[in-house]
Amino acid sequence: MTTARTPSASTASASGTPAVAVDRLVKIYKGGTAVDGISFSLPAGSVTGLLGGNGAGKTTTIAMIMGLVMPTSGTVRVLGAEMPRQRYRVLERMNFESPYVEMPLRLTVRQNLTVFGKLYGVADLDVVIARLAADLDLVDLLDRPTGKLSAGQKTRVxxxxALVNAPELLLLDEPTASLDPDTADWIRGRLEQYRERRGATILLASHNMGEVERLCDRVIIMKRGRIEDDGTPAALLARYGRSNLEEVFLDVARGRGEPQEGDAAREAAQ
Ligand SMILES: Nc1ncnc2c1ncn2[C@@H]1O[C@H](COP(=O)(O)OP(=O)(O)OP(=O)(O)O)[C@@H](O)[C@H]1O
Structure with a gap:
């Protein structure tokens, strides 16, 4: 996969600063509380899955990390910068993919990638776009209007x-939604490759448990704006006595199989 910078260029990992630090973060909309006092930090180079049912607060959390939504209270630091106040210090080092943020539909794929590449200050943009197109099977789509593509093709675009500036922090909101199983699997492979080559920190909101088990070394489960559980996939399976994350997700969503007191201590001792 294309990288415009070398993995060792990551200031966050070099200094030990977490790529993302969220502290007592709250977002209250007129209709109610979307995010209700969550705290977590993501070490540089980690891949974390953000799980939770519809309306749990995942997209709002990612939008606050991106600096696109203003928190009601609490703080977000990204690569050491306070968001959204200092976002211009770090925007070139981060990027995101969300099915809810459309690109200009009349522009061709190439034009869109050029606009975003310029926004992120990418050098040798033509070369970068050509490599990305080859990597993501977009060569035949480059000169087509983005609005005329299928949902799956748009997802690849x-x-x-999201990768045009080879971000060291990549935020993904359901990156394989609307993809057929084969293409989704292929995209997951690309993300694994990107993580390996770039050493990127990834936060991935997903409803696909297989995807999370495959890609993530940590899982944060949200429910009604709060963090309900947080651990490695293996620790969560052990804690809930389940054989896969889908069963854990259902337990949490339905309020069943809550971890028993002392489970965490027993796990820590193992
Ligand atoms: N712009 C907004 N204005 C008002 N309420 C909002 C806004 N965005 C989200 N919400 C509300 O905040 C809550 C959390 O929504 P959010 O989109 O963060 O959840 P989610 O976990 O990403 O859900 P899904 O899995 O369905 O995408 C929901 O109750 C939603 O209705």
């Missing part, structure tokens, strides 16, 4: 846009 959105991923190319």
């Amino acid at each position: 959105a991923l190319a846009k």
Whole structure:
């Protein structure tokens, strides 16, 4: 996969600063509380899955990390910068993919990637776009209007846009939604490759438990704006006595199989 910078260029990992530090973060909309006092930090180079049912607060959390939504209270630091106040210090080092943020539909794929590449200050943009197109199977789509693509094709373009500046922090909101199983599997492979080559920190909101088990070394489960559980996939399976994350997700969503007191201590001792 294309990288415009070397993995060792990551200031966050070099200094030991977490790529993301969220502290007592709250977002209250007129209709109610979307995010209700969550705290977590993501070490540089980690891949974390953000799980939770519809309306749990995942997209709002990612939008606050991106600096696109203003928190009601609490703080977000990204690569050491306070968001959204200092976002211009770090925007070139981060990127995101969300099915809810459309690119200009009349522009061709190439034009869109060029606009976003310029926004992120990418050098040798033509070369970068050509490599991304080859990596993400977009060569035949480059000169077509983005609005005329299928949902799955748009998703691949959105991923190319998310990688155009080889971000050291990549935020992904359901990156394989609307993809057929084969293409989704292929995209997951690309994300694994990107993580390996770039040493990137990834936060991935997903409803696909297989995807999370495959890609993530940590899982944060949200429910009604709060963090309900947080651990490695293996620790969560052990804690809930389940054989896969889908069963854990259902337990949490339905309020069943809550971890028993002392479970965490027993796990720590193992
Ligand atoms: N712009 C907004 N204005 C008002 N309420 C909002 C806004 N965005 C989200 N919400 C509300 O905040 C809550 C959390 O929404 P959010 O989109 O963060 O959840 P989610 O976990 O990403 O859900 P899904 O899995 O369905 O995408 C929901 O109750 C939603 O209705």
